[in-house]
Amino acid sequence: xxxxxxxxxxxxxxxxxxxxxxxxxxxxxxxxxxxxxxxxxxxxxxxxxxxxxxxxxxxxxxxxxxxxxxxxxxxxxxxxxxxxxxxxxxxxxxxxxxxxx
Amino acid sequence: xxxxxxxxxxxxxxxxxxxxxxxxxxxxxxxxxxxxxxxxxxxxxxxxxxxxxxxxxxxxxxxxxxxxxxxxxxxxxxxxxxxxxxxxxxxxxxxxxxxxxxxxxxxxxxxxxxxxxxxxxxxxxxxxxxxxxxxxxxxxxxxxxxxxxxxxxxxxxxxxxxxxxxxxxxxxxxxxxxxxxxxxxxxxxxxxxxxxxxxxxxxxxxxxxxxxxxxxxxxxxxxxxxxxxxxxxxxxxxxxxxxxxxxxxxxxxxxxxxxxxxxxxxxxxxxxxxxxxxxxxxxxxxxxxxxxxxxxxxxxxxxxxxxxxxxxxxxxxxxxxxxxxxxxxxxxxxxxxxxxxxxxxxxxxxxxxxxxxxxxxxxxxxxxxxxxxxxxxxxxxxxxxxxxxxxxxxxxxxxxxxxxxxxxxxxxxxxxxxxxxxxxxxxxxxxxxxxxxxxxxxxxxxxxxxxxxxxxxxxxxxxxxxxxxxxxxxxxxxxxxxxxxxxxxxxxxxxxxxxxxxxxxxxxxxxxxxxxxxxxxxxxxxxxxxxxxxxxxxxxxxxxxxxxxxxxxxxxxxxxxxxxxxxxxxxxxxxxxxxxxxxxxxxxxxxxxxxxxxxxxxxxxxxxxxxxxxxxxxxxxxxxxxxxxxxxxxxxxxxxxxxxxxxxxxxxxxxxxxxxxxxxxxxxxxxxxxxxxxxxxxxxxxxxxxxxxxxxxxxxxxxxxxxxxxxxxxxxxxxxxxxxxxxxxxxxxxxxxxxxxxxxxxxxxxxxxxxxxxxxxxxxxxxxxxxxxxxxxxxxxxxxxxxxxxxxxxxxxxxxxxxxxxxxxxxxxxxxxxxxxxxxxxxxxxxxxxxxxxxxxxxxxxx
Ligand code: HEM
Ligand SMILES: [Cu+2]
Numbered sequence: 037x038x039x040x041x042x043x044x045x046x047x048x049x050x051x052x053x054x055x056x057x058x059x060x061x062x063x064x065x066x067x068x069x070x071x072x073x074x075x076x077x078x079x080x081x082x083x084x085x086x087x088x089x090x091x092x093x094x095x096x097x098x099x100x101x102x103x104x105x106x107x108x109x110x111x112x113x114x115x116x117x118x119x120x121x122x123x124x125x126x127x128x129x130x131x132x133x134x135x136x137x
Numbered sequence: 138x139x140x141x142x143x144x145x146x147x148x149x150x151x152x153x154x155x156x157x158x159x160x161x162x163x164x165x166x167x168x169x170x171x172x173x174x175x176x177x178x179x180x181x182x183x184x185x186x187x188x189x190x191x192x193x194x195x196x197x198x199x200x201x202x203x204x205x206x207x208x209x210x211x212x213x214x215x216x217x218x219x220x221x222x223x224x225x226x227x228x229x230x231x232x233x234x235x236x237x238x239x240x241x242x243x244x245x246x247x248x249x250x251x252x253x254x255x256x257x258x259x260x261x262x263x264x265x266x267x268x269x270x271x272x273x274x275x276x277x278x279x280x281x282x283x284x285x286x287x288x289x290x291x292x293x294x295x296x297x298x299x300x301x302x303x304x305x306x307x308x309x310x311x312x313x314x315x316x317x318x319x320x321x322x323x324x325x326x327x328x329x330x331x332x333x334x335x336x337x338x339x340x341x342x343x344x345x346x347x348x349x350x351x352x353x354x355x356x357x358x359x360x361x362x363x364x365x366x367x368x369x370x371x372x373x374x375x376x377x378x379x380x381x382x383x384x385x386x387x388x389x390x391x392x393x394x395x396x397x398x399x400x401x402x403x404x405x406x407x408x409x410x411x412x413x414x415x416x417x418x419x420x421x422x423x424x425x426x427x428x429x430x431x432x433x434x435x436x437x438x439x440x441x442x443x444x445x446x447x448x449x450x451x452x453x454x455x456x457x458x459x460x461x462x463x464x465x466x467x468x469x470x471x472x473x474x475x476x477x478x479x480x481x482x483x484x485x486x487x488x489x490x491x492x493x494x495x496x497x498x499x500x501x502x503x504x505x506x507x508x509x510x511x512x513x514x515x516x517x518x519x520x521x522x523x524x525x526x527x528x529x530x531x532x533x534x535x536x537x538x539x540x541x542x543x544x545x546x547x548x549x550x551x552x553x554x555x556x557x558x559x560x561x562x563x564x565x566x567x568x569x570x571x572x573x574x575x576x577x578x579x580x581x582x583x584x585x586x587x588x589x590x591x592x593x594x595x596x597x598x599x600x601x602x603x604x605x606x607x608x609x610x611x612x613x614x615x616x617x618x619x620x621x622x623x624x625x626x627x628x629x630x631x632x633x634x635x636x637x638x639x640x641x642x643x644x645x646x647x648x649x650x651x652x653x654x655x656x657x658x659x660x661x662x663x664x665x666x667x668x669x670x671x672x673x674x675x676x677x678x679x680x681x682x683x684x685x686x687x688x689x690x691x692x693x694x695x696x697x698x699x700x701x702x703x704x705x706x707x708x709x710x711x712x713x714x715x716x717x718x719x720x721x722x723x724x725x726x727x728x729x730x731x732x733x734x735x736x737x738x739x740x741x742x743x744x745x746x747x748x749x750x751x752x753x754x755x756x757x758x759x760x761x762x763x764x765x766x767x768x769x770x771x772x773x774x775x776x777x778x779x780x781x782x783x784x785x786x787x788x789x790x791x792x793x794x795x796x797x798x799x800x801x802x803x804x805x806x807x808x809x810x811x812x813x814x815x816x817x818x819x820x821x822x823x824x825x826x827x828x829x830x831x832x833x834x835x836x837x838x839x840x841x842x843x844x845x846x847x848x849x850x851x852x853x854x855x856x857x858x859x860x861x862x863x864x865x866x867x868x869x870x871x872x873x874x875x876x877x878x879x880x881x882x883x884x885x886x887x888x889x890x891x892x893x894x895x896x897x898x899x900x901x902x903x904x905x906x907x908x909x910x911x912x913x914x915x916x917x918x919x920x921x922x923x924x925x926x927x928x929x930x931x932x933x934x935x936x937x938x939x940x941x942x943x944x945x946x947x948x949x950x951x952x953x954x955x956x957x958x959x960x961x962x963x964x965x966x967x968x969x970x971x972x973x974x975x976x977x978x979x980x981x982x983x984x
Contacts, residue, residue, distance in 0.1 A: 039354075039725045040725075043453075044453070047453060047454065047456075047457040048457075050457060050458075051457055051460065051461075054460075054461045054479075054483070057479060058479065061479060062837075105726075107353035107354050107355040107356075107725065107726060108353075108355050110353075110354060110355030110446055111354050111355065111725075113446065114446055114449060114450055114453075117447075117450055118450055118453055118454070121450070121454055122457075125458065125483075125486055128482055128486060129461065129479050129482045129483055129486070130479075131482065132479060132481070132482055
């Protein structure tokens, strides 16, 4: 279980963040002006939380790669990189939205 | 390495691996017994065979048949378009033909072809005797073949769909598409998706649970990684298109207005649901092909894949990120501005993993000594074509450019570059590369070069000019064009190119007829020098014994492996239980867990496929009674097929080699059945999730027409009975010591689920919500219908358990059936609750 969590956790965070960002962006489009700022802050907060979580996963996996398991360093390294990638992707996809608002 | 000993995943002591290869000679008659158990089919048995060595070949063959058929349609179109104002095809026929060409290529060729490759290759690559559910893959194959052929034949009766391969309503609604042409598409494709999902379940469980011992994730072949991600993506993406086709069919057949704007529906819902599937579809097709490339490139370059783990990472990233881009097909539909920015960002990001793969292949080719044999040529050709397609794709991902190029021949050119480079050429590379594994002769090198040359040249001749015709403004999907706009030359060249391409395919067919000799007792063997287990000497039982794997390229790195495996010096050298069997191992470290007894051929899965196909086809021609009958027969066949599952063997444990004893029965998460059930439930959950999305989406289109939900009493009653039903069914497993009690609990659980469903349905009816009147009515009823379907299945399962109890098949020695039924019922309860609360609390609860 732990293996899959560290391998896919970061990317799953990315997916969750994507969905949330999509929902919030849609809400912003149909809501009145005074609701837009709080929604934007919500997304900003969410983005920060997801990025931090992904980075935490990456660090954890990187540490684990120093005590390799049966499958060697492969899985922990892969997990570390996957989570790092997810963190970058999360920033990347919320940038256009946060930039504009 | 220093430090504490590495923890085991299952408690299996991996030091036992040291016992292999065993010494000494194997007992007499062991190999003969294995051969007898896995014997070849005789006479009519070739229809009921389930061995993947056969089914895999059939499956690939059928996919290639559809490739040729859809190719013939392409030639017809190119003949029509070769010169301006031609009369080869009438407009309506042209519409049917381009729709069929696109649909058959995408749904009946591309996805099944790569899935077929998985069924054929995976057991050998993973060191299994067969995939865990051989009858399921056979069922998937027959359902696909019968359904696909019937679907294709609609063309001969002028009944073929004509709405384009993505079937946008309102064009495909009954107003603009009367007649049953569109229904053929909806039911036919919906049905074939079910077969694809069945295959995906098989692949996931196979890759996770039937690997050779020691094949930890770092030693999992790259092709298996690709197939794993591929199958996972099918599980996530296909439910969306199943839901979409069901909703549109409901609108057409019963008048439920999901997409009809006059009654609160919205055609954009179709586009969302379709492209949530449709874009990942491109990567779904591309991933296994990339997996094949990543296997073939090292073999022809004679060096390990450079950056193996980066390629795996790229697969994983593609698997996720490709879901974040569906709306880029809708840039021109006036989406809200901010979401366009997001989708555009994801669309650009998704080309990165593809880039990583391409660089890894190039680096591998550069670091090894490339041989320009037939697979090698196709590999190089694929790289070139795919990169060109990728470039035009990045262009189209930029929103302003897409506004210009949308719906012109530029897109047709782009899509064919990507698909042919990303999937067709790799597939041909795979066919040339792996033919010696299944056939007595390899394919001809000389003809292979011709095939490659003609296909490569034809491809560029046909599609390079289309970029130009597109930029000159020629729209796609037009059956002809007027002279005098400079479109003549590029169109003529395109048509010539199409025929050159076809000539290449023809030569390949000739080559196959001359050299392809499967199912024999001899195989050409490892002519290209690959490093994977699939090149071990093998018979119909796969390898004689199942090796302990210690390398990513076992045949390159493990000395004498082939010899020792063939001499039976590894796991499972014989058939300890006297039947077909394979080893089940753990998902991460591939530690042996138990022995899986496998079924032998029988006709039930074939009949099940026939009747399932019958159900959908008869539904299309509106023969409802016959259709229901066929559906019932299909269910009977499936139950009959499951009947002999879950029977403990007399030997509780057996020696699987070198004195290692493993159990012969398993339940819970170590068993393959549990994994299959969980994956199936994920499919159900995805359909539910997409329905909830549809619900919210439709509400956001006409919030003021949404009416308040029924009273809270019904809510309370339905909640209580759903929770009670699910809990009873789940707890039944603990009462197996008293079989009647356990059976009664399952039945009561099913009944309570039925009650919850009935209460919910009737409360909506009592406030007069009609499915035809409004989008709310339609979508609430759709969610209810999905739940009703699950409740019906749950009822059948409960009766099945009762029947098994009557035969004395329920008891503490066989928990698996009760456990899986319990899981299903508990899921049904949860699904019912989600539907219940979403439809009641949203949007009413917000106010
Ligand atoms: C050399 C072989 C092929 C030729 C000559 C060819 C030709 C064509 C032509 C002429 C069209 C119709 C353009 C229009 O009128 O808008 C088309 C559409 C299409 N083709 Fe192909 N094609 C080939 C191979 C493939 C393959 C291998 C695939 C997929 C794996 C594919 C998928 C499609 C799709 C999805 C469409 C769009 C259909 C639609 O507009 O609904 N084609 N092709
Ligand atoms: Cu796309």
